Amino acid sequence: MSNKKKIVILGAGESGVGSAILALKHGFDVFISDFGSVSEKYKKQLVELDVPFEEQQHTEAIILSADEVIKSPGIPDKAPIVKKLIEKNIPIISEIEFASRYSTAKTICITGSNGKTTTTMLTYHILQNAGLKVGLAGNVGQSFAKQVAENNYDYYVLELSSFQLDNMYEFKADIAILLNITPDHLDRYNYEMQNYVNSKFRITQNQTSADAFIYCLDDEETMKEIAKREFAAQLYPFSLTKEVAQGAFQQDNQLIINTTKNQFTMNLNELALQGRHNLYNSMAAGISAKLLDIRNESLRGSFGDFKNVEHRLEHVAKVQGIEFINDSKATNVNSVWYALESMNTEVVWIVGGVDKGNDYSMLNDLVKEKVKAIVCLGKDNKKIHEAFGNTIEIIVNASSASEAVNLAYHLSKKGDTVLLSPACASFDLFKNYEDRGQQFKDAVKEL
Template sequence: MEKSKRIVVLGSGESGVGAAILAQKKGFEIFVSDFGAISDKYKKELEERGIAYEENKHTEELILNAAEIIKSPGIPDKAPIIKKLVEKNIPILSEIEFAGRYTQAKTICITGSNGKTTTTMLTYHILKTAGLNVGLAGNVGFSFAKQVAEENFDYYVLELSSFMLDNMYQFKADIAVLLNITPDHLDRYNYEMKNYVASKFRIIQNQTTDSHFIYCDDDTETKKALNSYAIKAEQHPFSITHTVNNGAFLEDNNITININNRETLTMTIKELALQGSHNVYNSMASGIAAKILELRNETVRESMGDFKNVAHRLEFVAKISGISFINDSKATNVNSTWYALESMGTDVVLILGGVDKGNDYSMLKSLVKEKVSSIVCLGLDNKAIHDAFEDDVEIIVNTKSAKDAVEVAYHLAKKGSTVLLSPACASFDLFKNYEDRGDQFKAAVREL
């Protein structure tokens, strides 16, 4: 047990409550503070364990006396309580950083602007299929800290957002994966792309010569930044445009994964459960991680062929009257929607819209011209979408509920078409979150 010192957890979601549980187990005096309401599920868990908490406020005298703060990744640095903690030089860390102190398990850590959830889930699926004792945590799965407190995994696959990485200091990823870097969340980085890039590259901090760094050799921002860092880890690039050494590449629709001193894996992209060039990238990254761990080719090939994607990410919902409905509600930025459209055939009815984070829709224009027959807006303010695409599609319709959007899209679609919910925007104008938006979309489809 650690000597008793006071730790305050800010935020009471999955990561916050998990951190509180681990801190309590390690003998710390622990207090949880949430500026909003705490859900009944987490309140019950805190009460059953006798962990002190408050909700709908931050009481400064109960927070500013902490030895360390474990902060929810959703709380911005400009929040008043964070500014006061910084003034008092009280260390602020993430749940991942805290939990990492108490496990010797190998970590496979995945970040990127797009594709990280899919890649994390696929990597976990491959390791699980191979029979490894593996946990899933970070942005997906259960709290890393709670699993460290209560489980005994040999490996963890962790999805890490830039917000998590910002408050990680000593944590070391044994295998770090950087999928891509495209503009997102720039409001949290003073609208400076270089700050966001630096945040993503924190995934390699503390790596040593026995670590591994997997990255996309086709990604402009990643390539531009590589020379700015003294990378000690063994590097494993992947590309769909050219051959690479000690990584993965695509040639004649075949993926080759060739890691030094390990058996080469080859498979055709037709064998992949996940289609589209973005998913070739995701599969390459997962495959490299699997081969670093010396998993058998048959296991990797089988796992990449039978994987089922996560909810709200290009999730097939139903086929009605010959029209396919796909839920990609997790696409909250333009890049994610680009990837979704890129994987579609032609004649798409695209449902777009929500809270626009200053989106630049220009990168979608060529794909919209090629594949989209009409756009259904789902949001309170759709002017930017109309302005961006009025010359590219004949029909743009405004709706303000998932039910209306689905009904309008159904009438606009023809047999053989796809209705794709891929909003390119946050969901907070009409929905609780992207899950709520996706769930309402699926419910509306099933009512047709």
């Protein structure tokens, strides 16, 4: 009988396969179980690695014999197999927790309800341009575990969702960034906002006085929670409305970043990322860059030439003078608020999908002011009709990206913007938000 420690990995996606690669490297007995089907790409990798795996089932006898389980962040705690693991006191960790045991690299960790991916990509861009040996992982890029197994980076920029943070215990962020907290994924948190808030604040766990915590001074939920807690890390707030001694703020059309290292200033018009929400993202990334001693000239260059991520307020095309914008990554109400707030024309808004307990009331004023028609893209659009039926005269339903684009095109005139900003998850009609965004872009090109 083998004396090897047995690791079972639930979920055979990017993080699961990456975890398998790292676990094999460190001599574990590995088994992967996926309740869904495993994509051909990952199947091929698992066969090459000679890792036993199963799909479309969970064999309890094997899973419940694990010493430790690495769980994909997409699997909720209420899944029957997870409940059984908890009953048996079998430790369940995330891929990030597992990978961090074998890495001595510095970590810059980014969470928040909105702006995570943009801030993560911008931070990575800044560090790469400065010549640092840096990896990109978490919710973006390749699996953290795979990179720890195969590369030798000095730094990692990690985008962390609340689901990933939930199964992280010993992990520590050297630089923790919390962008904002607005209601999201409440279906995974028993519809209790405090549970979700607690999850986000796990990004600060285990930090010491040698570490940094960067947060938004203007974000109500964040500040409410900060008032209740004590932090070991050095605090670096950022704000659009208040001047701060240590952190970032705006003044006289300048972005100003102060750290103990030195001061950085840059004209707001020179930033590649424009708009209020993006200024917050730039501030957070900029503070982390200064804490890592990135030179001002290098930071200025990176701020000036950064290209935003796909599916986040992405310009697709102009057709007959109508602008089409793909914001498929906006899977919650707050993301949509930022998108609508940045619009300077009349908008035909494509919205809908799998509702995550959304409260649309915060959008009422912006919708009144900017939206001329709504196209609902989803299987169940009742909640959207209820929320905006008294505000917007024209609300129509579509059951495909192509139908939504055609309807929106006919409801628009020259000078308008068609904005796909769904406020919902995509799994009713699409594989994921990328698939939704791609189908939207393909349909626009067909016009």
